[in-house]
Amino acid sequence: MAKSLRPLSGRVVAVTGAARGIGRATAALLVAHGARVAIGDIDAELARRTASELGALGLELDVTDRSSFESFLRDVEARLGPLDVLVNNAGIMPVGPFVAETDSTAGRIVDINLNGVILGSKLALERFRARGRGHLVNVASVAGKGGFPGGATYCATKHAVVGLSEAIRAEMRGTGIDVSIVMPVVVNTELGSGLRRSRIRVVEPEDVAQAIVEALQTGRVDVYVPRSVGALFRVMPITPRPLADRLVHLLGGDRVLVDPDPGARAAYSRRVAPVEPSSATAASASAAPASGSASAAPASGSASAAPASGSASAAVAAPPAANRPEPIASS
Numbered sequence: 001m002a003k004s005l006r007p008l009s010g011r012v013v014a015v016t017g018a019a020r021g022i023g024r025a026t027a028a029l030l031v032a033h034g035a036r037v038a039i040g041d042i043d044a045e046l047a048r049r050t051a052s053e054l055g056a057l058g059l060e061l062d063v064t065d066r067s068s069f070e071s072f073l074r075d076v077e078a079r080l081g082p083l084d085v086l087v088n089n090a091g092i093m094p095v096g097p098f099v100a101e102t103d104s105t106a107g108r109i110v111d112i113n114l115n116g117v118i119l120g121s122k123l124a125l126e127r128f129r130a131r132g133r134g135h136l137v138n139v140a141s142v143a144g145k146g147g148f149p150g151g152a153t154y155c156a157t158k159h160a161v162v163g164l165s166e167a168i169r170a171e172m173r174g175t176g177i178d179v180s181i182v183m184p185v186v187v188n189t190e191l192g193s194g195l196r197r198s199r200i201r202v203v204e205p206e207d208v209a210q211a212i213v214e215a216l217q218t219g220r221v222d223v224y225v226p227r228s229v230g231a232l233f234r235v236m237p238i239t240p241r242p243l244a245d246r247l248v249h250l251l252g253g254d255r256v257l258v259d260p261d262p263g264a265r266a267a268y269s270r271r272v273a274p275v276e277p278s279s280a281t282a283a284s285a286s287a288a289p290a291s292g293s294a295s296a297a298p299a300s301g302s303a304s305a306a307p308a309s310g311s312a313s314a315a316v317a318a319p320p321a322a323n324r325p326e327p328i329a330s331s
Contacts, residue, residue: 008035012085013216016041019047027039028209031054073123085136092112098153182215199250
């Protein structure tokens with residue numbers, strides 16, 4: 001006998017990186033199911049506009065900043081009620097050869113795609129554990145189950161999100177808290193613009209949204225989109241390496257992130273690029289540190305000279321939120 005679906009009507013759901021792409025589609029579908037939805041995005045104006053169009057609550061959110069995330073969840077609960085679901089969706093995917101990737105780009109990918117998920121998960125679980133219920137949905141990618149040339153650091157963060165989610169699920173077993181891991185292929189969003197096509201079809205944001213809603217209704221843990229690729233990724237680990245490599249090549253998976261169309265991807269690449277300090281500003285800060293400030297060789301664990309976006313830097317202050325490139329939905 002089929003299990004009855006969990007109702008979503010009246011549930012309070014927060015979705016990060018939801019002003020566009022997968023996040024927007026997910027928020028729209030949740031609203032259609034009667035959920036009380038909050039959209040969080042670093043682009044506050046777009047978040048509010050999207051929320052107004054969907055009938056949701058739109059708030060500014062920098063997933064890399066604890067005070068911003070805490071303020072976001074506090075506002076959600078004050079205006080909508082106790083949090084039932086957090087969808088950690090915000091993420092970016094700069095692509096290119098690994099050795100050509102700047103340290104600041106790598107840091108930004110890790111800060112948003114991984115540290116943002118770690119932070120959001122902790123803050124949501126604090127609330128869920130106090131009530132003995134809740135559902136954490138972490139949007140990873142099939143890149144978290146394999147390695148794809150042109151996206152090494154992105155793949156690393158998605159592997160980490162999968163592992164993090166598995167460990168959280170094990171810790172939360174028996175507490176009434178569910179964890180779902182969403183792993184789509186390339187999605188037809190700005191993040192996927194200009195990429196090469198493989199033999200596996202590109203999915204739409206609405207496909208991922210539907211999979212997320214079904215996971216909330218059923219408690220499904222492993223959420224592949226499309227579902228058919230789940231069988232492939234379950235078989236790959238037990239397939240001899242030469243055969244697995246050949247299969248990936250035949251499917252075109254080893255070329256998807258290599259040599260994207262620069263024109264089609266230009267707008268996205270500019271938007272998610274880290275803000276680099278000017279050489280003059282960096283040189284000035286290096287030559288004359290403020291009295292009492294951190295030295296040029298920071299202690300272990302402090303911010304480096306080229307931090308990921310959202311963290312403090314001794315060399316250059318973070319630009320205003322309105323001028324920072326914003327994360328978008330993961331693919």
